[in-house]
Amino acid sequence: MTQCQTLIQALRQNGYRITPQREMVIEALAHASHHITAEEVYERVRARSRAVNRATVYRTLDVLIGQGLASRVNLGGAVVVYATRQHGSHIHLVCRQCLQWIEADPELLASLGLQLQNHYRFAVDFQHLCLPGLCQSCQSTQGAEES
Amino acid sequence: MTQCQTLIQALRQNGYRITPQREMVIEALAHASHHITAEEVYERVRARSRAVNRATVYRTLDVLIGQGLASRVNLGGAVVVYATRQHGSHIHLVCRQCLQWIEADPELLASLGLQLQNHYRFAVDFQHLCLPGLCQSCQSTQGAEES
DNA sequence: CTCCTTGCAAAGCCTTTGCACGCTG
DNA sequence: CAGCGTGCAAAGGCTTTGCAAGGAG
Numbered sequence: 304m305t306q307c308q309t310l311i312q313a314l315r316q317n318g319y320r321i322t323p324q325r326e327m328v329i330e331a332l333a334h335a336s337h338h339i340t341a342e343e344v345y346e347r348v349r350a351r352s353r354a355v356n357r358a359t360v361y362r363t364l365d366v367l368i369g370q371g372l373a374s375r376v377n378l379g380g381a382v383v384v385y386a387t388r389q390h391g392s393h394i395h396l397v398c399r400q401c402l403q404w405i406e407a408d409p410e411l412l413a414s415l416g417l418q419l420q421n422h423y424r425f426a427v428d429f430q431h432l433c434l435p436g437l438c439q440s441c442q443s444t445q446g447a448e449e450s
Numbered sequence: 451m452t453q454c455q456t457l458i459q460a461l462r463q464n465g466y467r468i469t470p471q472r473e474m475v476i477e478a479l480a481h482a483s484h485h486i487t488a489e490e491v492y493e494r495v496r497a498r499s500r501a502v503n504r505a506t507v508y509r510t511l512d513v514l515i516g517q518g519l520a521s522r523v524n525l526g527g528a529v530v531v532y533a534t535r536q537h538g539s540h541i542h543l544v545c546r547q548c549l550q551w552i553e554a555d556p557e558l559l560a561s562l563g564l565q566l567q568n569h570y571r572f573a574v575d576f577q578h579l580c581l582p583g584l585c586q587s588c589q590s591t592q593g594a595e596e597s
Numbered sequence: 598c599t600c601c602t603t604g605c606a607a608a609g610c611c612t613t614t615g616c617a618c619g620c621t622g
Numbered sequence: 623c624a625g626c627g628t629g630c631a632a633a634g635g636c637t638t639t640g641c642a643a644g645g646a647g
Binding site: 319320322324354355356358362363381 | 626
């Protein structure tokens with residue numbers, strides 16, 4: 304709840320107008336336990352009001368991202384998900400085979416982040432990181448399906 | 451050269467037929483210094499023969515990926531690139547702002563890989579990893595453009 | 598000779614855009 | 623009120639698909 308208000312305030316303070324549509328998009332995004340796709344945001348918003356268009360969802364998500372309030376990540380393939388920045392930093396271990404993912408402890412990346420910063424002056428976006436690979440169950444089936 | 455032959459042999463042994471089109475796609479991919487987009491593969495192949503269709507390029511790339519001979523990676527945004535597995539493991543530090551990327555030393559990820567394997571039984575795909583973030587120059591402009 | 602592959606063109610998918618109306622501030 | 627934000631519908635870019643003809647093995 305408060306999370307939504309924070310986002311709304313941030314938008315308002317940056318000169319954006321708060322419309323019912325934007326509120327609903329923000330709420331859908333903030334209430335999502337994890338990341339959701341644009342389509343899922345649309346569905347959730349649509350469940351509350353038919354007076355929202357897909358284009359508006361995309362436009363609102365773009366605004367949030369532009370303001371650094373949300374992030375967009377491509378979980379391999381064509382799967383694009385969104386999340387508010389307030390979900391905190393986290394790592395996704397995305398299985399390239401079953402497309403499921405595990406959340407990993409962000410702490411594991413701390414030292415890597417420092418090294419990359421020192422060596423390459425590159426600031427990895429730890430807010431929303433996604434590492435492709437193979438999950439445990441797919442590692443087993445991997446060999447078997449090579450027929 | 452030999453790299454192409456290896457790929458071709460692998461396909462042949464898995465029951466795929468080797469056509470001039472597939473050879474050309476494989477050569478274009480294998481000779482690419484880094485990763486290339488599907489469109490670039492198409493252009494390179496097209497430069498050698500007009501008798502190749504975009505659909506064939508996509509289909510061949512899919513076959514290669516299905517066989518684990520190539521990988522597809524989304525460098526943020528709509529940029530999708532391909533590379534043969536034989537290019538060895540490497541990390542891309544992709545700037546989410548200017549979309550340019552730096553190659554980082556894969557060794558930096560070695561310990562992280564082990565930890566993720568131990569903690570989560572997840573095998574990160576180090577063959578072709580891509581970390582989003584901000585490059586040095588965009589880190590400077592970042593603060594300035596927040597108007 | 599079989600049937601895997603291809604080219605062609607069209608469809609698909611997700612996302613973006615142009616425009617006039619409507620609502621926020 | 624001024625002008626940003628919206629819905630609608632159409633376009634857009636990239637990728638996939640159906641089908642008949644063609645070529646690999």
